[in-house]
Amino acid sequence: MWQVDSGKYGDVKLDGVKWGLAGEFTQKVIGDRTKDTFVAYFIDSGASAEQKEALRKLLTGPSFAALGKAAEVKEVAINFENLDAFGQVGKKVSCTVGEIAKVEVTPIAGGTDQTKPLRVENEAEAGMLSTMLGKASNSFYRSAGKDYKFEGTSGESHLMALKGGGEK
């Protein structure tokens, strides 16, 4: 689930917009390109009409085409809780997507300094600035014929920067 702190699509500012996706992929070898078999997007219903239209175009446009055709693109209320504690050891941050999804993560401590999260930098995936590793709890996605539950599995906090489009 995304909290966009700074963003744009053409002339439309996307600062403060929330969005997310659910999906499924397979991967034969770690580090290889994933084969995406399902993807669905959520756009916060609280965004302006202009922002919602911009996000819809972006998520269904060429930059995201490699993830496959979206099973659904839903406008739904997206709300974060405790986002101020983002990336902090032992502190839960959660996000609800109406009644269809919830993500709740708790970063875990690193080995040398218990006050700092176990953190991955210089990631293989472009656009990922930093990842704080942790655990998921009380998380689910129930829509488009899928029923995912996440309890005690991987739950990560990411600082991200993506860009694209425009002239080559």
Next chain:
Amino acid sequence: MASLKTIYQRKDTLKTVFILVAAALGVIQTSARAAEEPAWSLEGRNISADSWQRRLSLHLRRTAYSWTMPIRRGVAS
């Protein structure tokens, strides 16, 4: 080196379900220069839950490998 191969070239196919998983974003970046859409950018924070129980252990094992590799080289030479 057998253990290293086990870590990086697992023969089985992993299947992962996710909510906003970061692994997919590399795919987005590689195709993100399409001229038919306006320039866009997204900077911010995200949280993701996924079914992968192995990612954490993988990072730890990679770290452990980087520590032990010089010792292995020393023994080999």
